[in-house]
Amino acid sequence: MHDPHSERMSAGETRAASGLALVFAFRMLGMFMVLPVLATYGMDLEGATPLLIGLAIGAYGLTQALLQIPFGILSDRIGRLPVIYVGLLIFAAGAALAATADSIWGVIAGRVLQGAGAISAAVMALLSDLTREQHRTKAMAMIGMSIGLSFAVAMVTGPLLTRAYGLSGLFWVTSGMALLGIVIVAGMVPRASSTLQHRESGVAKQALWPTLRNPDLLRLDLGIFVLHAILMASFIALPLALVEQGGLAKEEHWWVYLSALLIGFFGMVPFIIYAEKKRQMKRVLTGAVLVLLLCELFFWLCGNSLRLLVLGIILFFTAFNLLEASLPSLISKVSPAGGKGTAMGVYSTSQFLGAALGGILGGWLYQIGGLGAVFVGCALLALFWVFIAATMREPPYVTSLRRPLSTAALADTGLVGRLLAIPGVSDAVVVAEEAALYIKVDTQQLDRALFERELEEAPVTHSA
Incomplete structure (x- = not known):
């Protein structure tokens, strides 16, 4: 058992954050590696025109935009792992379809299918399930860095891989990385004991x-x-x-x-x-x-x-x-x-x-x-x-904070009003179904003594 208030991430939290950051990185690599090469190599494909090359470059965004929030909500219903596994399989299938295509339309269809593996929201929700409040910002920063790094790596490796193996080889590598993502989730990422409803990392329909x-x-x-x-x-x-x-x-x-x-x-x-x-x-x-x-x-x-x-x-x-x-x-x-x-x-x-x-x-x-x-x-x-x-x-x-509330604190109808009266507190809301208080504070203006006196029942933990 690890100390719930430990300042260091536990081994399980580190594995979860590292594994999910790798999954994100491999997936984003597959999205972005075609960016610097499709305009120059894609014109050799049957039926290629500049307009269709543009559609192939941006096509993944259409299905990604349509399905990202629904997949996140679905992961609340049926669990994170089934959504992530299916999403990565869809992504791998899309890359394989593009790899075997000899026309621009086949590549467009593959890119559309790649985008349909919209697992971003489910991955972020799983990360919330597997990390404690005080380490969640750190874990999300690791994923953010992995996305930025994967974009940079993609811009360099895309042209190098395409020079060596052609466009189809590039898409086969992308498909392989998605399947490797499944192996990483299965072998490296711990299982979550419960699904956490968390408004800082998931979409709330009310909001x-x-x-x-x-x-x-x-x-x-x-x-x-x-x-x-x-x-x-x-x-x-x-x-x-x-x-x-x-x-x-x-x-x-x-x-x-x-x-x-x-x-x-x-x-x-x-x-x-x-x-x-x-x-x-x-x-x-x-x-x-x-x-x-x-x-x-x-x-x-x-x-x-x-x-x-x-x-x-x-x-x-x-x-x-x-x-x-x-x-x-x-x-x-x-x-x-x-x-x-x-x-x-x-x-x-x-x-x-x-x-x-x-x-x-x-x-x-x-x-x-x-x-x-x-x-x-x-x-x-x-x-x-x-x-x-x-x-x-x-x-x-401002900094976002989230604090679990006791039953007595939940019943305290004046809590939010008293908190908003404290200098440096800009917003506060109680979410009864999570038994939690979300609050935003300006750390430079906050009257810490008054703030801590009001919240002395339990520790406040950072979430952003």
Whole structure:
């Protein structure tokens, strides 16, 4: 038995977080590895047109967006593991279908089927079942890092694998990684003793409508929608620009993406620190969107040599990495107490819809107007986002807490009112069916003595 209040993650929690992070990473690798290669290698497929290449790049987003929240709710009903196993099998089948296809339509069908293995919400819910309150943020951060790392690895290994084994080989590797994910879940991830209903990591139907009506959250949902639309559309044009205007053979693209991602990752870190420490999230976010806009205009007007294209791609990925890291943090800050899981569900759905639209839009723009049309289209999307970002309010700099409540505390109708009267407490809600209190506090303004006196019956544990 481990101490329930231990500051260190137990061996079981570490195994759960590591195993599920690996499953996420393998799955996202399979999603993203085609991104840098489909525009250049996919035109050899029967029936391929730029529009259909774009559809193949973004197709997974359609089914992912449609099924992610339903699969999460289904995992509450029938258990996490059946949903995860079936989702990974569907993903593997989709990759195998794309691998055996000799036409663009076969690849599109495979990508649609890949997206139908929408296990993100079920994996996050299982992680909540297997970790204690005080370690849940750490465990979720491990998954977040695995997603970011898998994107970077995919951008480099995609071109290398395709050079060695062709597009079909790339899809076979993807299928194999999904099956390996099943082995990892079966052999490495502990079994959960119970299914936890937890509003910070799962979608609550009661919170769905308020989330969809929240203007601050909608701005962020629109932001991630536009960001992934720009990413997918840009990757119709950038690989082709590197070949046509940079004179770089498609087999050599990996070093461009490796350089851009490494420099971009380290380049974003000072801005993340500044945004949090100085409480300037709005300024940093709007600035990063402006950089995206300028990058697209730069590709359009100046991207006629390899050196300039590489410079533009480095700046693009610095802004992209910064936005990709900042937006989930903003969702956590802006969402109401007890509403983070639902807000993240809607956010992820917006992200996948953006990926689907971006692929289709990028392919269509390239078909009607070439590389320039894609870059101008992406610049217009970024300009739209600049106006949306400029109208957002500075987010509250708050931490989410969750506290189990005793029967007596649940019956205390004045508890929420007294907590909201404490300086630094911005939101609080009691969820009776979980016997829990969700609360949001500004740690710099919080009157800790008063807060702890009010909550002295039981320890408060961090969940965000």
